[in-house]
Amino acid sequence: MSIPDASCAEKKIRRQENALFFRRWLKHPLQMGTLAPITPKLAHLAASYVQNPNGLYVEIGAGTGRLSRALLQQGIKPENLALVELDPFFCGFLNQTLPSVLKDNQPSPFVIQGDAAQLPDLLPAHYIGQVEVVFSVIPLMYLPPAVRQAIIEAAFQVLKPGGIVIHVTYSPRSPLGFMSNLHQHRRGQVWLNLPPGFVWHYQQMASLL
Numbered sequence: 001m002s003i004p005d006a007s008c009a010e011k012k013i014r015r016q017e018n019a020l021f022f023r024r025w026l027k028h029p030l031q032m033g034t035l036a037p038i039t040p041k042l043a044h045l046a047a048s049y050v051q052n053p054n055g056l057y058v059e060i061g062a063g064t065g066r067l068s069r070a071l072l073q074q075g076i077k078p079e080n081l082a083l084v085e086l087d088p089f090f091c092g093f094l095n096q097t098l099p100s101v102l103k104d105n106q107p108s109p110f111v112i113q114g115d116a117a118q119l120p121d122l123l124p125a126h127y128i129g130q131v132e133v134v135f136s137v138i139p140l141m142y143l144p145p146a147v148r149q150a151i152i153e154a155a156f157q158v159l160k161p162g163g164i165v166i167h168v169t170y171s172p173r174s175p176l177g178f179m180s181n182l183h184q185h186r187r188g189q190v191w192l193n194l195p196p197g198f199v200w201h202y203q204q205m206a207s208l209l
């Protein structure tokens with residue numbers, strides 16, 4: 001997997017996002033899950049699941065936008081990408097920094113402040129039932145199982161039939177192991193991430209019949 005060389009603008013944003021991420025981690029360690037954004041390598045591994053550049057995509061737990069920018073580099077049209085994030089500081093950062101990685105006159109992705117467990121109520125109506133992939137970097141492993149389940153069920157409500165959730169986590173075990181209605185596959189890992197990161201692929205069993 002080759003990762004595009006970072007431009008000066010991208011390097012500057014990475015420095016800013018590392019500092020902001022660390023400050024927010026000091027304030028909300030469990031909500032953040034880790035003290036640094038995912039590495040570009042892990043972001044590009046997760047983003048490699050974009051198959052249809054004209055489709056609609058959602059990222060939940062967008063944070064400082066490390067994965068969001070990899071998704072745009074993978075060819076998703078910015079107007080077809082919705083980014084959901086709980087923390088208003090990160091929403092402000094995303095709105096400020098995303099335009100510098102877009103071409104002139106390109107619209108920005110939608111940035112929506114809210115709880116991913118309410119996803120169907122947060123997204124524009126034309127997303128519901130039409131989304132190809134929901135990408136998640138929410139630290140599910142630190143949340144109670146009922147909350148994990150609510151977040152994933154909300155994601156499946158907006159996916160199109162057969163749509164998938166790609167979840168980045170810091171444990172080699174799936175945080176959704178208790179959900180027997182899901183087809184669960186670990187698709188890859190990046191050891192040189194802090195901590196090591198794993199990419200999980202989830203699909204509803206019913207959509208595979």
Ligand SMILES: C[S@@+](CC[C@H](N)C(=O)[O-])C[C@H]1O[C@@H](n2cnc3c(N)ncnc32)[C@H](O)[C@@H]1O
Nearest residue numbers: 032037038061062063066067085086115116137
């Ligand atoms: C590990 S960080 C991931 C940041 C980023 N996506 C990246 O590429 O590094 C997890 C993010 O999920 C957000 N988050 C946690 N719970 C959430 C929820 N219920 N709804 C939306 N965002 C949430 C946190 O505020 C944090 O920004």
